[in-house]
Amino acid sequence: xxxxxxxxxxxxxxxxxxxxxxxxxxxxxxxxxxxxxxxxxxxxxxxxxxxxxxxxxxxxxxxxxxxxxxxxxxxxxxxxxxxxxxxxxxxxxxxxxxxxxxxxxxxxxxxxxxxxxxxxxxxxxxxxxxxxxxxxxxxxxxxxxxxxxxxxxxxxxxxxxxxxxxxxxxxxxxxxxxxxxxxxxxxxxxxxxxxxxxxxxxxxxxxxxxxxxxxxxxxxxxxxxxxxxxxxxxxxxxxxxxxxxxxxxxxxxxxxxxxxxxxxxxxxxxxxxxxxxxxxxxxxxxxxxxxxxxxxxxxxxxxxxxxxx
Amino acid sequence: xxxxxxxxxxxxxxxxxxxxxxxxxxxxxxxxxxxxxxxxxxxxxxxxxxxxxxxxxxxxxxxxxxxxxxxxxxxxxxxxxxxxxxxxxxxxxxxxxxxxxxxxxxxxxxxxxxxxxxxxxxxxxxxxxxxxxxxxxxxxxxxxxxxxxxxxxxxxxxxxxxxxxxxxxxxxxxxxxxxxxxxxxxxxxxxxxxxxxxxxxxxxxxxxxxxxxxxxxxxxxxxxxxxxxxxxxxxxxxxxxxxxxxxxxxxxxxxxxxxxxxxxxxxxxxxxxxxxx
Amino acid sequence: xxxxxxxxxxxxxxxxxxxxxxxxxxxxxxxxxxxxxxxxxxxxxxxxxxxxxxxxxxxxxxxxxxxxxxxxxxxxxxxxxxxxxxxxxxxxxxxxxxxxxxxxxxxxxxxxxxxxxxxxxxxxxxxxxxxxxxxxxxxxxxxxxxxxxxxxxxxxxxxxxxxxxxxxxxxxxxxxxxxxxxxxxxxxxxxxxxxxxxxxxxxxxxxxxxxxxxxxxxxxxxxxxxxxxxxxxxxxxxxxxxxxxxxxxxxxxxxxxxxxxxxxxxxxxxxxxxxxxxx
Numbered sequence: 001x002x003x004x005x006x007x008x009x010x011x012x013x014x015x016x017x018x019x020x021x022x023x024x025x026x027x028x029x030x031x032x033x034x035x036x037x038x039x040x041x042x043x044x045x046x047x048x049x050x051x052x053x054x055x056x057x058x059x060x061x062x063x064x065x066x067x068x069x070x071x072x073x074x075x076x077x078x079x080x081x082x083x084x085x086x087x088x089x090x091x092x093x094x095x096x097x098x099x100x101x102x103x104x105x106x107x108x109x110x111x112x113x114x115x116x117x118x119x120x121x122x123x124x125x126x127x128x129x130x131x132x133x134x135x136x137x138x139x140x141x142x143x144x145x146x147x148x149x150x151x152x153x154x155x156x157x158x159x160x161x162x163x164x165x166x167x168x169x170x171x172x173x174x175x176x177x178x179x180x181x182x183x184x185x186x187x188x189x190x191x192x193x194x195x196x197x198x199x200x201x202x203x204x205x206x207x208x209x210x211x212x213x214x215x216x217x218x219x220x221x222x223x224x225x226x227x228x229x230x231x232x233x234x235x236x237x238x239x240x241x242x243x244x245x246x247x248x249x250x251x252x253x254x255x256x257x258x259x260x261x262x263x264x265x266x267x268x269x270x271x272x273x274x275x276x277x278x279x280x281x282x283x284x285x286x287x288x289x290x291x292x293x294x295x296x297x298x299x300x301x302x303x304x305x306x307x308x309x
Numbered sequence: 310x311x312x313x314x315x316x317x318x319x320x321x322x323x324x325x326x327x328x329x330x331x332x333x334x335x336x337x338x339x340x341x342x343x344x345x346x347x348x349x350x351x352x353x354x355x356x357x358x359x360x361x362x363x364x365x366x367x368x369x370x371x372x373x374x375x376x377x378x379x380x381x382x383x384x385x386x387x388x389x390x391x392x393x394x395x396x397x398x399x400x401x402x403x404x405x406x407x408x409x410x411x412x413x414x415x416x417x418x419x420x421x422x423x424x425x426x427x428x429x430x431x432x433x434x435x436x437x438x439x440x441x442x443x444x445x446x447x448x449x450x451x452x453x454x455x456x457x458x459x460x461x462x463x464x465x466x467x468x469x470x471x472x473x474x475x476x477x478x479x480x481x482x483x484x485x486x487x488x489x490x491x492x493x494x495x496x497x498x499x500x501x502x503x504x505x506x507x508x509x510x511x512x513x514x515x516x517x518x519x520x521x522x523x524x525x526x527x528x529x530x531x532x533x534x535x536x537x538x539x540x541x542x543x544x545x546x547x548x549x550x551x552x553x554x555x556x557x558x559x560x561x562x563x564x565x566x567x568x569x570x571x572x573x574x575x576x577x578x579x580x581x582x583x584x585x586x
Numbered sequence: 587x588x589x590x591x592x593x594x595x596x597x598x599x600x601x602x603x604x605x606x607x608x609x610x611x612x613x614x615x616x617x618x619x620x621x622x623x624x625x626x627x628x629x630x631x632x633x634x635x636x637x638x639x640x641x642x643x644x645x646x647x648x649x650x651x652x653x654x655x656x657x658x659x660x661x662x663x664x665x666x667x668x669x670x671x672x673x674x675x676x677x678x679x680x681x682x683x684x685x686x687x688x689x690x691x692x693x694x695x696x697x698x699x700x701x702x703x704x705x706x707x708x709x710x711x712x713x714x715x716x717x718x719x720x721x722x723x724x725x726x727x728x729x730x731x732x733x734x735x736x737x738x739x740x741x742x743x744x745x746x747x748x749x750x751x752x753x754x755x756x757x758x759x760x761x762x763x764x765x766x767x768x769x770x771x772x773x774x775x776x777x778x779x780x781x782x783x784x785x786x787x788x789x790x791x792x793x794x795x796x797x798x799x800x801x802x803x804x805x806x807x808x809x810x811x812x813x814x815x816x817x818x819x820x821x822x823x824x825x826x827x828x829x830x831x832x833x834x835x836x837x838x839x840x841x842x843x844x845x846x847x848x849x850x851x852x853x854x855x856x857x858x859x860x861x862x863x864x865x
Contacts, residue, residue, distance in 0.1 A: 041757070041759070042727055042728070042757055043727075051495065054499055056495045056498055056499060098501060098503065101498070101499055101500075101501060102501060105499070106495075106496070106499035108492060108495065108496045108499075109492075111496065113489075113492075113493070113522055113526055114492075114493050114496040114497065114518075114522050115522065116517070116518045116519075116521035116522050116525075117518075126500055126501075126518065127500035127501050130500060130501025130502060130503070131501040165525070168626070168627055169626055169627070170626060179500060180499070180500065183501075195755065196754050196755055197626070198625040198626045198784040198823060198824075199625075199784060199786065199823075199824055199825040200625060200823040200824070200825065201625070201626065203825070225757040225758055226758070227758075228828050265759070267758050267759075269828075270828040270829055270832065270849060271832070273849045274829075274832070274849055274852060274853055274856075277849060277850065277853035278853055278856060278857070281853065281857045283856065283857060283860055291828070291831060291832050291835065292835070294832060295832060295835040295836055295839055296839070298836060298841065298856060299836065299839045299840065299841055301860070302841055302856075302859055302860060302863060447682075448682070449681075449682045449683060449686075474680070477680060477681055477682065477686075478680055480682050481679060481680060481681060481682045481723070484724040485676050485724070529677075530676075530677045533672060533674055533677035533678070534677050534678065534680070536635070536640055536672065537670075537672055537677065537678040537735075538680060538690075539638075539640055539665070540638055540640065540665060540668075540669070540670040540672075540739075541665075541669075541690055541691040541694060541738060541739065541742060542662065542665045542666060542691055542694040542695050542742060543690070543694045544662065544694065548696050549693045549694055549696065550692070550693050550696050550697060550698060550699060550702065551693060551699070552685075552686070552689035552692070552693055552699060552702040552703070552706075553686060553689070554699065
């Protein structure tokens with residue numbers, strides 16, 4: 001599913017003196033098949049944006065009581081807002097938002113805090129049962145739950161009848177993710193999925209997301225604060241700042257804009273810092289800012305001189 | 310969105326009323342309520358109304374914001390009004406044309422209308438005055454004021470400081486818990502929970518996946534907060550000192566005198582201008 | 587003087603094996619900055635809770651500035667000298683304004699009103715939050731909230747500051763804010779710091795690092811020593827900081843850069859290699 005947003009605006013507490021403009025004229029396209037990163041400071045509008053993607057935040061025109069505003073004479077109509085996820089038009093109140101939600105999976109920050117059921121099985125099956133039109137057979141549910149738990153790297157036989165609250169922190173997060181991917185969404189959106197995990201946990205989680213992306217989930221969108229993680233994993237990155245999208249570029253091009261990123265108060269991946277320092281010393285390394293490529297390019301550069309250093 | 314709900318009613322501007330000591334505001338409100346109830350004719354009430362108008366003007370809170378507080382109890386007001394209008398045991402039944410407005414127990418009298426207006430006026434002022442207090446005092450100041458006013462209860466072995474701490478923590482945690490509710494609701498909505506459709510049984514069932522994580526979250530918070538408090542040497546003993554101190558200023562003296570004058574004025578009105586009750 | 591001393595410390599949470607401690611021995615000198623590393627559930631957070639009597643140890647001894655932590659009569663005195671900042675910035679504040687929150691600790695130990703004011707000034711200045719004295723916590727960022735939590739602890743005037751994964755829930759900016767404050771307190775106020783973390787970069791700033799695994803101390807030494815043993819670290823579920831990782835990768839592909847952990851160092855090493863070739 002292709003995601004397109006044009007002239008997207010959103011204001012919290014509209015019509016009160018405490019109004020906050022969370023999104024200002026956002027234009028963004030995420031192609032199917034992308035492993036898409038979103039970066040930006042806390043409060044830059046990232047979270048507000050991703051909540052639009054499955055209708056958790058509804059555009060005014062998609063709300064039940066919406067009536068189109070009549071323009072005064074001489075007033076120019078504001079540019080038309082577009083928000084399209086696959087075949088779903090999110091500006092239209094007739095859209096079946098529940099169906100959309102089954103296609104766009106959403107993993108929130110610290111998703112382990114939304115677990116509630118008595119057993120891991122029940123919790124994972126929750127979304128599946130909610131979304132299906134008619135009751136599913138126990139076998140189908142079991143197959144789906146087993147697959148979801150195995151995808152996130154848990155042993156079905158070991159955990160299915162345990163209380164989710166008896167698991168370790170890392171396991172809880174995996175169960176929570178399983179509870180979202182159990183419906184096999186076509187787009188998976190994650191808000192800082194690795195926050196609070198230890199280094200190995202982070203690595204495993206990113207590997208897990210790549211596995212899901214490779215095997216059946218066509219589009220993965222994830223919000224991250226960790227520039228190294230973004231440089232290593234994404235095919236494309238959007239930079240949010242003060243509610244607007246500043247850049248949408250592949251990491252290779254994005255992290256060449258060092259001055260711009262720093263002026264937005266954002267950090268750089270270690271590889272980009274190294275490239276910048278080496279450039280000052282007259283050494284040009286042209287890499288895509290993954291660690292692997294950086295190592296290769298440095299090696300090649302040095303060997304380009306006179307063989308092995 | 311829960312974010313659309315501003316917590317408490319506080320209207321953040323600077324004014325004479327905002328700057329008054331919360332204790333004097335609470336005491337004044339009590340005094341004002343006494344005056345409103347003492348008043349037995351419209352002159353007394355008019356006096357109260359005048360004071361209220363001065364208060365509102367001095368608070369720099371827009372009148373709409375104050376009137377908004379009426380909305381919540383409009384139904385109650387209407388109900389009381391109709392009850393009094395229909396059933397007040399007056400003597401002179403209202404006659405329109407040739408038809409007296411009297412059917413069985415329902416009897417609309419002039420006295421009834423008069424009394425209803427009096428009662429409405431009274432209720433109206435009670436509500437406006439208390440919302441003036443919450444509009445001009447932060448919840449924190451309000452708790453501080455209540456704590457300070459309750460201090461004499463210490464002599465009765467009532468744990469005032471514990472109560473104050475509990476109120477303070479509750480106030481502190483409300484925004485966090487609202488945020489969390491919001492987050493959990495969104496998360497469960499994203500997993501297909503439907504809060505808007507279906508019969509009552511279905512909707513109540515939809516709340517469970519929110520309540521449980523919220524409850525567990527609140528317990529986790531409580532535990533962590535308890536540890537943090539222990540680590541910061543909280544023992545619950547009486548030997549704590551208190552940093553915050555409320556001090557009376559010239560403003561508070563003015564308010565106090567105004568309150569005394571109001572009650573005196575109302576009493577004089579009652580004595581010299583007759584009573585309608 | 588030794589700020590902290592653990593001798594043969596054992597601890598367990600009953601049947602659950604995670605987070606327990608097994609024969610832990612280490613000490614921290616006054617004025618040191620010591621990092622404790624370990625994956626989640628390695629027992630590193632248990633250390634903090636044992637230090638200030640939130641947990642009671644099963645066997646062995648813990649001394650905090652010479653006071654025995656197992657004796658109840660010392661608990662209050664120990665809590666005054668050990669300040670602990672926890673993980674979740676949202677769950678450490680008791681009051682709705684910054685000022686009142688920082689005052690909580692001094693109030694508890696019965697400091698006079700006038701001095702509390704001075705302590706609030708001092709603590710907020712130390713964490714660079716003096717402008718936020720009257721702010722409400724709900725409006726602050728995670729990093730700012732954690733700085734207030736540190737200020738709240740500083741107002742008790744502790745001699746050792748324990749950060750129990752205090753940066754785990756923060757964004758990179760917030761983490762940097764906290765690390766800057768902690769380093770400053772360590773250097774300028776001479777406060778001993780025990781930094782419990784799973785961010786390897788943070789450990790680089792420490793004088794010494796301790797690695798924990800399954801409730802045991804498995805490695806000890808300067809950060810450089812620890813990170814030079816990368817295979818061993820991986821066994822304990824830890825990774826090198828990114829620069830160290832790149833450095834190892836370069837070495838493996840035949841580039842003779844020396845071990846380094848900081849960006850500047852590695853850039854210089856690569857430059858050195860390059861210049862050697864050009865001669």
